[in-house]
Amino acid sequence: MTGFGDIIGHEQIIEHFKSALKNHQVSHAYILNGENGSGKSMLAKAFAKALVCEAGYGDSCNMCRACHQFDSGNHPDVKWVTHEKANSIGVDDVREQINNDIVIKPYSSKYKVYIIDEAEKMTVQAQNALLKTIEEPPEYAVILFLTNTLDVLLQTVRSRCIIMNLRSVDTKMIQQYLMQKYQLPDYQARVCAAYAQGNVGKAIMMATSEHFREMQDFLLRLLKRVDDMEVYEIVAAIHDMTAYKMDIRDLIDLMMVWYRDVLILKATEDINQLVYQDEHKYLQKKAITSSYEGLNNIMEALEKAKIRLNANVNFDITMEMLLLTIKEN
Numbered sequence: 001m002t003g004f005g006d007i008i009g010h011e012q013i014i015e016h017f018k019s020a021l022k023n024h025q026v027s028h029a030y031i032l033n034g035e036n037g038s039g040k041s042m043l044a045k046a047f048a049k050a051l052v053c054e055a056g057y058g059d060s061c062n063m064c065r066a067c068h069q070f071d072s073g074n075h076p077d078v079k080w081v082t083h084e085k086a087n088s089i090g091v092d093d094v095r096e097q098i099n100n101d102i103v104i105k106p107y108s109s110k111y112k113v114y115i116i117d118e119a120e121k122m123t124v125q126a127q128n129a130l131l132k133t134i135e136e137p138p139e140y141a142v143i144l145f146l147t148n149t150l151d152v153l154l155q156t157v158r159s160r161c162i163i164m165n166l167r168s169v170d171t172k173m174i175q176q177y178l179m180q181k182y183q184l185p186d187y188q189a190r191v192c193a194a195y196a197q198g199n200v201g202k203a204i205m206m207a208t209s210e211h212f213r214e215m216q217d218f219l220l221r222l223l224k225r226v227d228d229m230e231v232y233e234i235v236a237a238i239h240d241m242t243a244y245k246m247d248i249r250d251l252i253d254l255m256m257v258w259y260r261d262v263l264i265l266k267a268t269e270d271i272n273q274l275v276y277q278d279e280h281k282y283l284q285k286k287a288i289t290s291s292y293e294g295l296n297n298i299m300e301a302l303e304k305a306k307i308r309l310n311a312n313v314n315f316d317i318t319m320e321m322l323l324l325t326i327k328e329n
C-alpha cells in the first residue's frame with residue numbers, strides 16, 4: 001500500500017499536495033527534484049493514488065476500487081512513461097505515451113496522471129514536444145516530472161511547472177524508521193542513517209543489502225589497521241578492494257563517516273555523538289595520534305579521491321594515494 005502516511009520526511013511537500021487535493025487546486029504539472037533515493041517515486045505514487053482515489057479528501061482511502069487498482073499497479077488513469085532506450089526519453093516516447101494519449105478522457109477517475117521518472121533523460125526535442133501539452137493541458141491532466149537534475153530541464157518547461165525540491169530527512173527519523181520497519185538493531189540503524197545523510201532510499205538499501213554489509217565489514221577491518229600497515233599490505237588491501245569497485249563512492253562515504261567520528265571524539269570526547277559507537281576504542285586511538293590538521297588532510301583527501309574517481313582517474317593509484325595520506329596523518 002502507498003499513501004502519504006507511509007512517507008517519512010517531506011512534510012511540506014505532502015502538505016502542499018494534500019491541500020491542493022482538498023481545495024481542488026491541483027496544478028497540471030509538477031517537478032519533483034531530488035537525488036536518487038530521496039523519495040521522489042514514493043511522493044509521486046502517493047499523490048497519484050490520492051488523485052484517482054474515489055474518496056477524494058486529500059489522501060487515498062485504501063478502501064475504494066481505485067485505491068485497490070492502484071495498489072495492484074493496474075489503475076487505467078495512472079501512466080508511468082516508459083522509454084525504449086535506456087538512457088534517453090525521446091520525442092516518440094513523449095508523443096505516443098503523453099501527447100496522443102492525454103486527449104482521451106480519464107477512464108474512471110477525475111484525473112489522469114502521467115509520471116515521467118528520470119525526466120533528466122528527456123531529450124531537448126522530447127521536452128519541446130511536451131511544451132504545448134503542458135501549456136494547454138486538458139482539465140483532468142496532471143503530469144509529474146521526477147528528476148535528479150533540475151538544470152537539464154528547459155527553462156520553458158520549468159516555468160510551467162510547480163517545482164518541489166526534496167530536502168534531506170532527519171537522521172534520527174530515518175534511524176527510527178529502520179528500527180521499526182526493518183527490525184534493525186539500533187547500532188546498525190544509526191550507521192545506515194548517518195551514512196545515508198538524509199536519503200531514505202540509500203538508508204534502506206544499506207539496511208537490506210548483504211553486499212553492503214560485507215563491504216562495511218571489509219572497510220572497518222581496513223580502517224582499524226591502516227595506520228600500522230606496510231605499503232605492500234596496503235597494495236594488497238587495494239587489490240581486495242576491487243571487489244567493491246562499483247560501490248567505491250559508497251565506500252568513501254563510509255570512510256568519511258568514520259573520520260568524522262574521529263574528529264567528533266577528538267573535539268568532544270563524547271561517545272554518544274558517534275556513529276560507530278561500538279568501535280570507539282579504535283576511533284579514540286586515531287583521535288589521540290592525529291592532529292586536527294592531520295584529520296583535516298584526511299577529509300580533504302577523501303573529497304579529492306571522490307573527484308578523481310568521478311573523473312575516471314585510475315582506481316589503484318587513487319586509492320593508494322588516499323590510504324597513504326590516511327596512514328601518514
Ligand SMILES: [Zn+2]
Nearest residue numbers: 053061064067
Ligand atoms: Zn480510495
